Amino acid sequence: MAAVQQQENLQTVPRENWLYPDRGMAKWMGWLLSNHSAYLSEAAKSEQPEQVLPEMTASAIDARLQEAWSDSKVVSVQLTPLYDNQVSPAIKGAVIGISDNQVVLLQNDNTTQAIDVTEIRHVKIIEPEKWWNQSSEDTTHITLQRPRDRQRQLNIHQVQKDTLRPLPNPLPGTPFADPSQLPQRDLMCIDCKSFYASVEAIRRAEYPLAAKNAVLSREESAGGLILAASPLCKTNYGVKLGTRSYELNPSMDIQIVEPHMSDYIRINYTINDIYRHYTTDSDWYIYSIDESFLDVTESHGLFGCNEQIATAIQDEVFETTGIVATVGIGDNPLLAKLALDNEAKVRPPWQATWTYQTIPEKLWPIDKLTDFWSIGSKTALKLQRMGIYSLGDVAHTPQSVLHDKLGVLGDALYYHSWGIDYSLLQRRYVPRTDTHGYGNSQVLMRDYVLRADCETVLAEITDQVATRLRKRNLVASNVAIEIGFSEPDINGKTHFGAQTNIDATNRTDELVQAVHFLFAKKWNGQPLRNIGVRVTKVKKPFAVQISLFEPIKTHDANDRLEHTIDQIRDRFGFKALVRASSKTAGGTAIDRAGLVGGHQG
Numbered sequence: 001m002a003a004v005q006q007q008e009n010l011q012t013v014p015r016e017n018w019l020y021p022d023r024g025m026a027k028w029m030g031w032l033l034s035n036h037s038a039y040l041s042e043a044a045k046s047e048q049p050e051q052v053l054p055e056m057t058a059s060a061i062d063a064r065l066q067e068a069w070s071d072s073k074v075v076s077v078q079l080t081p082l083y084d085n086q087v088s089p090a091i092k093g094a095v096i097g098i099s100d101n102q103v104v105l106l107q108n109d110n111t112t113q114a115i116d117v118t119e120i121r122h123v124k125i126i127e128p129e130k131w132w133n134q135s136s137e138d139t140t141h142i143t144l145q146r147p148r149d150r151q152r153q154l155n156i157h158q159v160q161k162d163t164l165r166p167l168p169n170p171l172p173g174t175p176f177a178d179p180s181q182l183p184q185r186d187l188m189c190i191d192c193k194s195f196y197a198s199v200e201a202i203r204r205a206e207y208p209l210a211a212k213n214a215v216l217s218r219e220e221s222a223g224g225l226i227l228a229a230s231p232l233c234k235t236n237y238g239v240k241l242g243t244r245s246y247e248l249n250p251s252m253d254i255q256i257v258e259p260h261m262s263d264y265i266r267i268n269y270t271i272n273d274i275y276r277h278y279t280t281d282s283d284w285y286i287y288s289i290d291e292s293f294l295d296v297t298e299s300h301g302l303f304g305c306n307e308q309i310a311t312a313i314q315d316e317v318f319e320t321t322g323i324v325a326t327v328g329i330g331d332n333p334l335l336a337k338l339a340l341d342n343e344a345k346v347r348p349p350w351q352a353t354w355t356y357q358t359i360p361e362k363l364w365p366i367d368k369l370t371d372f373w374s375i376g377s378k379t380a381l382k383l384q385r386m387g388i389y390s391l392g393d394v395a396h397t398p399q400s401v402l403h404d405k406l407g408v409l410g411d412a413l414y415y416h417s418w419g420i421d422y423s424l425l426q427r428r429y430v431p432r433t434d435t436h437g438y439g440n441s442q443v444l445m446r447d448y449v450l451r452a453d454c455e456t457v458l459a460e461i462t463d464q465v466a467t468r469l470r471k472r473n474l475v476a477s478n479v480a481i482e483i484g485f486s487e488p489d490i491n492g493k494t495h496f497g498a499q500t501n502i503d504a505t506n507r508t509d510e511l512v513q514a515v516h517f518l519f520a521k522k523w524n525g526q527p528l529r530n531i532g533v534r535v536t537k538v539k540k541p542f543a544v545q546i547s548l549f550e551p552i553k554t555h556d557a558n559d560r561l562e563h564t565i566d567q568i569r570d571r572f573g574f575k576a577l578v579r580a581s582s583k584t585a586g587g588t589a590i591d592r593a594g595l596v597g598g599h600q601g
Helices: 023-034 037-045 058-071 195-203 231-237 261-276 306-321 333-344 356-363 377-385 391-395 399-406 408-417 451-471 508-522 552-572
Strands: 004-007 074-079 091-098 102-106 112-116 120-126 187-192 213-216 226-229 255-257 284-288 291-295 325-330 351-354 438-448 475-485 495-505 528-539
Touching: 058 074, 058 091, 058 120, 074 102, 091 112, 187 195, 187 306, 187 333, 195 213, 195 226, 195 261, 261 284, 261 291, 261 306, 291 333, 306 325, 306 351, 325 333, 333 351, 333 356, 351 356, 356 391, 377 399, 391 408, 399 408, 438 451, 438 475, 451 475, 451 508, 451 528, 451 552, 475 508, 495 508, 495 528
Parallel strands: 213 255, 325 351
Antiparallel strands: 004 112, 074 091, 074 120, 091 102, 102 112, 187 291, 187 325, 213 226, 284 291, 438 528, 475 495, 475 528
């Protein structure tokens, strides 16, 4: 009899035989695909009545199963006849796992079957399209919903009190002279592991930590940038953020995928909604699209100790989205962030706790200064010139010496090297209104060396900034540019910036004129890869300064033209009306129209 084994889930299969290292993955896969049973039903409808299909070679069967596995397609498997050439009914399901001798299919009733590959006579891939593929016009490709009947709040018998972490012993003459004055709360810094790459793995029904994919900004361009790489790509091939596509070796077993920013934003909203369940909004702070801070000091009565809260968040994020969350826990935001970056991201269970008492053993041995939050390559070089090569060296350098060399940054580094951070999530930074501004920038897909090409991109970016000002009925009186080179110039410089004050305006032509003036003044022909434009000193246009050299009728006509262009683009899209220069070789605006955050939506 054919070796067909009915299973409730994949937990009975030896874990080493499967691509899913975590048992929870099988549970999540079952939930995910069961919520897309419409695809399986449609696939069943499209199947023809049972008939004897030609026997395939073992290599052909393996190739077809691998294709279905990589694309998560549904297959119809016909087994070898048992007797008198009587063919058993075909087994249909989505391929969710392959080992050397078995294939596992997830069926429409949410059960799985493990089938001996040697018993398979014929494999047919069933159309229609994969369940995660939707129209490119859709705002997102992934529909998320919480698993039913989830209740995260613990009952009174499950709650574990958070243990009071002891403070370090007093050390006279150091920031630990009076430990009772040290800020001590329960902070968590939570990161979504390889977020963009993980989302792309989930779109293909792959476990994020077992996937080998990299998200490329522009797949058709040799200069495309890697925006994210899966953990396996990082460890196996050294691929990381900022790697150029031409640096990828064809022999690397990497699936290159395009970004889907709308998915990333949508999933980010879903994940942060989960975080908000565990604390108040004033104790929740979004640091980036894949990283957030939580202060759970007042949450222990409902959700237990720090480890219980961290585990509950990890479980809920994973079961809801498939994303693996890593959690750094600390006495303050700094320690939580350091615990995340230097320990929690490295190994399971993707949690780590750093306290004041662990500073000497965990923080001070760090000898790669740029691994420390807030130390960049230039600051690290300055510290090395002072004979400082580790965080322990920073901590034991007199604060006055650091201040003399680095100013207020030296003061901050001194206290940070002792793990001290007085910031509170409840005290949000409120920027000064007079320095508020608007800006846009982009990374170019190739070196720009011609002035005309550079000025075309500058004009396009300035047009975007001016449009944002007009939509908010604001004018700006300061314009700045930031230009990055593809490589250091003969003087070792990698970029330059420039700014100038102008009469307050939001007109594209006036801002472009100022930007081109700054560029012509500072650029010396270096190949460019980064271009940015920013305006500041913004305000409402209470009064308009009319130029003596422009008749008022011309001024009003130009204003009406700008607003007409805005209205046409709002209604018909940006590409409905573009500058003629955008059609030249240097133009990027047309290709970038419709992108989300500068990337494919």
